[in-house]
Amino acid sequence: MDMAFIIETVVKIVVILLVFSALAGFGTYFERKVLAFMQRRLGPMHVGPYGLLQIAADGIKLFTKEDIIPQNVVKPIFQIAPVITAATAFMAAAAIPFMPSFTIGDYTVHPIVADINIGILYILGVMGAGLYGPLLGGLASANKWSLISTARAAAIFISYEVITGLSILAPLMMVGSLSLIDFNTYQAGGIGNWIVWSQPVAFILFVIAGFAETGRTPFHLVANDHEIIDGFGTEYSGMRWGLFFIGEYANMFFISFVTAILFLGGYGDGSLLGALGLLLKVSFLFFFFLWTRAAWPDVRPDQLMWLCWKVLMPIAVINIVITGIVMMV
Amino acid sequence: MEQHITITIDGREIQTQEGEFILNAARANGIFIPAICYLTRCSPTLACRICLVEADGKQVYACNAKAKAGMNVVTTTENILTERRAIMEVYDVNHPLECGVCDQSGECELQNYTLEIGVDSQSYSIKDTHKPAQDWGLIHYDPALCIVCERCVTVCKDMIGDAALKTVARGSDAIHGEYKANMPKDAYAMWNKLNKSLIGPSEGDVLDCTNCGECTAVCPVGALVSSDFQYRSNAWELRSIPATCAHCSAGCQLMYDVKHTSISNSDEMIYRVKNEWNYVSLCGAGRYGFDFENRVAGKDEAAFASALKAFKKADTIRFTSTITNEEALILRELKRLHGYKLINPEAKALQDFLGAYGTVSGQKLYRGDLKKVHESDFVVSIGSALKTDNPNARFAMNNAITMNKGAGLYFHPMSDPVIDGMSKNVLSIVHAPLMEEAALYLMLDLFAPKAQLPKAIADYLAGFHSTKTVTIEESVKEDVIEKVMVKKLNEATGVEEEVEEEKKKSVTKKVSKEVEVDENALLKLLSAPENFKESLDKLLAKKERFSLMVGPDLYTHPNSKNLARLCALVEKHTPFELVMIPSLSNSLGVALICPLDDAAGSYAIGYNTQGDFILSALGSGDLDMPSLNQQEGTLTSIDKRVNPTNAALAYHGYELNDIANALGLNAHYTIDYTPRLGEVEGYLALSFDALPNHFTNSGEEVRGYLLESLTCKAEGEEVAPIRLEAMEGPMLYLANPVLHFSPFTNAAHQLKSSGALYASDAFMQRYGVQEGDTVQITTPHGTLRVAVARDGKIEGEIPYLPTFDTNLNSEALFNGYRFSTASFQKV
Amino acid sequence: MHTHDTHEQHGHGESELGNRYISEHYYYVDIAPYPTTPWGKFSRALKRTLRGELFVGLWVVLREMFKFDIHTVQYPKEKLLVGPRYRAVHAMQRLFESGTERCIGCGLCEKICISNCIRMETRLDEKSRKEVSEYTINLGRCIFCGYCAEVCPELAIVHGPRYENVSEQRAHYIDYAGMLTPIDMAISGEQKEFDGFGAVTPHEDARVKQTPLAY
Incomplete structure (x- = not known):
């Protein structure tokens, strides 16, 4: 391993960490603004011009707020749980090709931290591990609301892992590789080559599963304020609670990236236009998260499970079978 | 004497007594007749005229019409309602609507009756006059609020005995002529009187009285109020706590009105004292000496x-x-x-006195009480500075003499103008100290049937009597008939008119005559006035109910046991009901x-x-x-x-x-x-x-x-003869001034003062001292330097020292007995 | 879906709704029987999913976003007008011109206060008038019912327009001097006459019986 590679990797890690953290921050600002506009409000306006520095204010607040650890919690687990959520969200980003390679001077930079050939498996694995954040946090909190939230989280995340996996299986069969770069390359031909056209069912299933995995409306059941306070986050305060928050938003961006790369052509042919296109696609997907939150109600936990096992999973399996048959033929 | 009769009021048959006022009979049976100026236990004033009722078809005033057997009373007729409505409208003329700041704050009878009668519009008017408020020390008078019901005047005269208030001229315009023709008659008559008068001190510009404050208690509106309480609190904020006055033995019922001290201090304090003025009259000490509490932070x-x-x-x-x-x-x-x-020592003296009394009477307690004094028509007081020892006993005596056409004797070495001022039918006998035995012997002599008395006593009394011949001028009365012009109230119009009337007049002629008279040496011992016998005969005319009050002078007397036995004899053999005045609460x-x-x-x-x-x-x-x-x-x-x-x-x-x-x-x-x-x-x-x-x-x-009456063993009726010589020379008395009883009255902020030698003008003149000068008092038991204070409510040359001031050890100058010889030296 | 066209149907609907009074314009939404067969359930889910309501919702909020018809009042910079009958923190009025305190210390506000939060101290002043020496309202207890302003015979205590209940010290609200209109404002006429709860109504004169006066 040469020095340049190490430096490059470290730089890329730092950049991703910073970018995703910043995105999480801007994500909150963006969400508040979008929701406000959709509800005929203005959203944050006071801190900085148009409330732009609200993120900074929130950051300062979260960093400086007292980190309260209640008396009856299981202290080490309670402390580590938010870290798991945030860390897995960032770790998953390691396998994402954000842009095509480019050169600085004569050095070629690959804007991906780790171009592993089983990127998708890695992503699914890390996302699965992220489940432990809410799970452990809720169990350790010694709070009934947290416990309910944990039960829901375990049920939902495990169930929807199935949908996620099955829905990607059909595109995987088409591409024949687990590398996200290969996926990108597969669709590089233009809009017509996007997998979403050939696998619309898989796309829809994947997006639905993405909502469930990130716990966003209409599947915002793990931390449904009006039922169970803040769910697993109820007992958390200060930066520990902030880590859960960052994790959630980082996950949203991450899912948006993955969806864009898997189904919507990624960065296309590697040109600047393609790179901008990726950003646009990601932005739209992120916006879509907020949009649904403004428009749709939540479903009940039992409806969610019913949807998963009795509707989505059969459809996903059928989709794989059909894909297989089509490929065979 | 008093018979139970049945009368009918508004169709209800009620039991009452012959001669009871209809108003009182109605009240006792829960029938409402409006009345503003009437005070129970006092004489009807007829100022408000609102108690108008119809008795056997004739309109009378319920407060002064007496019930007769079978009487049929109707409290409301159309005419009566019209009169009442007009009367209340008149009361509301120019009565400023300052209810916002009036101290009566809702305890106002004017307000109550205005609402009760339902006055919702005003038909009468007259130009208002400027009537500035007057400050009379503890009492504040606002003529602008006064409705001249004269309850204050009445209570001061009939109950308290100061007669310090009277009606004075108002100086207002005449009532507009057209009202005379159109107004209901009683209302016009009442207005006519009201429009001419206001309340003012009897003499001088400032009230000079014993400051009982009863006038402020009876005032139906906020005209007479306590200066201290003025604008301090609304009545409705106060919580009334029924209690018993702690200052003297009268044990008057009163109400302590308490409220939080201030915004920042939620501890309660007493703001004022209230009383049921129809049935209890308080003295100034009870009314103003309320904040003698001992505030401590906690348990030490x-x-x-x-x-x-x-x-x-x-x-x-x-x-x-x-x-x-x-x-x-x-x-x-x-x-x-x-x-x-x-x-x-003070209770012990009473205990011994009661003990000695019991050895003759066979009773551990005297028979009478102050209620009986109120009801009697001949009251005698021996051995008590009545006005200050027990003001309620004084009120009772005054009330009895004023209301029952009574008379009284007052035996005391100190002459008291307040007692003399009750009535001309009170005879003061200013005897020398130590001569109280003579007073009681005189009572036996005058009122006990000699045959009933033990022979030794009858003989002893007979020994005081001798006959002598004197020339007297006797008055013979002749009747003549004269024609005079008199002012008379025309019932029909309600206006005073001059009417010529024939009047019988008796003219007195004097005739000289020689008669044999009985001379009583006891009278000389008591330095009674020359014409005592004649005066007494006049005072005793038509008297039926007798009361005797004896006071602490007797308990502390060197011969107190003998005095007690004499008291018992008086109670046993004469018609007198005996009351002993305990010295302290x-x-x-x-x-x-x-x-x-x-x-x-x-x-x-x-x-x-x-x-x-x-x-x-x-x-x-x-x-x-x-x-x-x-x-x-x-x-x-x-x-x-x-x-x-x-x-x-x-x-x-x-x-x-x-x-x-x-x-x-x-x-x-x-x-x-x-x-x-x-x-x-x-x-x-x-x-x-x-x-x-x-x-x-x-x-x-x-x-x-x-208390249940207690009997004990009587041991015979022997009493010792008078052996003590009269105390002579300059003397000193141990008593408290008006408004004081003990150090507790002196703890009250309105009454706080420092003790002095209280002296009459005569004393001050004789010793050439002014108010504020210091004198040195020397008695056989000690000396004391003290300032002199003028007391306008005593006469004679005996000054007194108080016990309320803990800085003055007055008792050290005395040997138990409340009098002592003394010499005074101006320092 | 309006099903209550005939009288019978109306009666039927009423009984189904438990005999309560129900407006004629009420109608049932989606009262199809609950599916029992798996296929029935599946088709119902499918129908619901594809009915398009989800997308209508998305459209509505998107439309509003682009219309940008914002209703927010930016509070510290912009303030809503407070109606005259709004009952905010109390104020004590003065008389115009003279600037004398209107409060005569009658204590009616103290009496009528249903949460017992008013206390006052009064005394005789040097002009022999009743003077309010201290007055306080415990705003922690006050329920802003407005009885005190309504009962005040002098229009002295009123509800001010000050609804921003933030201060460094509670005492800033409750001392008499703080409640009183500053005297220069009263004299210069800047004090606003209270128009709300307990104020004089426009036709008061007509409703009051006049008392005859002799001058």
Whole structure:
């Protein structure tokens, strides 16, 4: 391993960490603004011009707020749980090709931290591990609301892992590789080559599963304020609670990236236009998260499970079978 | 004498007595007749005319029309309602709608009757006059609010006896002519009178009286109010706590009105005192001396510990009679357990006096009470500075003489213009001190049938009599008839008119005559006036109910036992009902409950008095005690009534009960001793909460209970003859000025003053001293330097020293008896 | 879906709704029987999913976003007008021109206060008038019912327009001096006459019986 590679990797890690953290921050600002506009409000306006520095204010607040650890919690687990959520969200980003390679001077930079050939498996694995954040946090909190939230989280995340996996299986069969770069390359031909056209069912299933995995409306059941306070986050305060928050938003961006790369052509042919296109696609997907939150109600936990096992999973399996048959033929 | 009759009011048959006013009969039976100017126990004023009723078809005023058997009274007719409405409208003319700041704050009879009658519009008007408010010291008069009901004038004359108020000219415009023709007659007559008068002092510009403040109590509106209370609080903010006055033996029922002290201080304080003025009259000490409480922050454990140490060491408890019966019982129990000597000279004197009285009468307690004095028509007072020893006894005497066409005798070495001013039918006998025996012998001589008396006494009395011939001028009356012009109220028009009338007039002619008269040496002993016999005959005419009040001068007299036996003889053989005036609030209770001792031991606890270790409700001792307005308990009054009193204010420190509990007794509250009073002869075993404290509509006193009459063994009727010589030369008396009884009255902020030698103008002239000068007083028992203060309410040359000021050790100048020879030296 | 066209149907609907009074315009939404067969359930889910309501919702909020018809009042910079009958923190009025305190210390506000939060101290002043020496309202207890302003015979205590209940000290609200209109404002006429709860109504004169006066 040469020095340049190490430096490059470290730089890329730092950049991703910073970018995703910043995105999480801007994500909150963006969400508040979008929701406000959709509800005929203005959203944050006071801190900085148009409330732009609200993120900074929130950051300062979260960093400086007292980190309260209640008396009856299981202290080490309670402390580590938010870290798991945030860390897995960032770790998953390691396998994402954000842009095509480019050169600085004569050095070629690959804007991906780790171009592993089983990127998708890695992503699914890390996302699965992220489940432990809410799970452990809720169990350790010694709070009934947290416990309910944990039960829901375990049920939902495990169930929807199935949908996620099955829905990607059909595109995987088409591409024949687990590398996200290969996926990108597969669709590089233009809009017509996007997998979403050939696998619309898989796309829809994947997006639905993405909502469930990130716990966003209409599947915002793990931390449904009006039922169970803040769910697993109820007992958390200060930066520990902030880590859960960052994790959630980082996950949203991450899912948006993955969806864009898997189904919507990624960065296309590697040109600047393609790179901008990726950003646009990601932005739209992120916006879509907020949009649904403004428009749709939540479903009940039992409806969610019913949807998963009795509707989505059969459809996903059928989709794989059909894909297989089509490929065979 | 008084017969029960039946009358009908508004179709209801009610029982009453012949001669009772219709208004009182109605009130006693819960029938409402409006009345503003009438005061129970006083004479009808006829100022308001609103008590108009129809009796047997004729309109009369319920307050002065007497009930006759079978009378049929109707309280409302159309005409009566019209009159009442017009009367209330007249009262509301120019009565400023300053209800916002008026101190009556809703306790206003004008407001009540205006609403009751339903006055919702005004038909009359007259130009208002400028009437500036007047400040009369403790009393504040706002003529602008006055409706001239004259209740103040009436109560001052008929009840209190100061007659310090009268109606004065208002100086307003005449009522517009057209009203005379159109207005209801009674309303016009009432307005006509109202429009001419206001209230003012009888003499001078400023009220000169004994400051009882009863006028402020009876005022139906906010015209007469207490200067201290003025604009301090609305009546509705105050919580009334029924209690018994703690200052003298009259045991008047009163209400302490309490409220939080200020915005920032939620501790309650007493703002004023109220009384049921129809049935109880308070003196100034009771009305203004209310804030004598002892405020302590909390329990002073160190002081309590040293108190217990002192009690272990002590063999004597000295105390005064400003304690409750329960505390007296605790002291008695402590004596039983620990053998303390109980020293209370003033109560001991009464105890001994009652004991000696019982040896003749066979009764442990006198027969009369102040209610009987109120009802009597001939009242005699011996041995008491009535006005200050017990103002209520004075009110009773005045009320009896004024209302019952009565008369009275007042035996006292100090001449009192207030007593003389009650009526011309009061004869004051200013005798020399120590001559009280002569006064009682005179009573026997004048009123006891000689045949009934033991022979020795009859003979002794006969020895005072001799006959002599004197030339007298006798008046012979002749009747002549004259024609005179008199002013008379025309009933029809309500206007005064001059009418010519024939009048019988008696003309007196004087004729000289020689007669044999009986000369009574007792009268000489008493330095009675020359014409005593004649005057007395006049005073005694048509008298039926007799009362005798004796006071503390007798209990402290060197021959008090003999005096007591004489009193018993008077009560036994004459028609007089005897009342003894206890010197202090609960002297009678202490005398009945505590076994008192004569001689003190070596180490004494002082309770509100001197001692080696002092428990004090005045806040000046070694351990604080609650004062009587911070205690629950009972007090025994002059009327032989055990009256409950409630704690008006909280007390956070230790009480006598705490000490008693530490010394082997056991009671959670002091009032746990109330039922145990039943162990004392005469008292009942009733719990404190079972004792009522109120008056009924008919004026019945429902308070506590009356002591049961107690009999003891009579030992014969022998009394000793008069052996003492009259005290001569300059003398000094031990008494308190008006408004003071004890250091507790002096703790009240309105009454606080420093003690002085109170002297009449005659004394000051003789010794050439001015108010404020210091004199040195020397008696056979000690000397004292003290400032001189003028007392305009005494005459003669005997000044007096007070006991209310703890800085003056007045008692040291006396040897028990309230008089002492003394010399005065201006310093 | 309006099903209550006929009288019978109306009666039927009423009984189904438990005999309560129900407006004629009420109608049932989606009252198809609950599917029992798996296929029935599946088709119902499918129908619901594809009915398009989800997308209508998305459209509505998107439309509003682009319309940008914002209703927010930016509070510290912009303030809503407070109606005259709004009952905010109390104020004590003065008389115009003279600037004398209107409060005569009658104590009616203290009496009528149903949460017992008013206390006042009064005394005789040197002009022999009743003077309010201290007045306080415990705003922690006050329920802003407005009885005190309504009962005040002098229009002295009123509800001010000050609804921003933030201060460094509670005492800033409750001392008499703080409640009183500054005297220069009263004299210069800047004090606004209270128009709300307990104020004089426009036709008061007509409703009052006149008392005859002799001058």
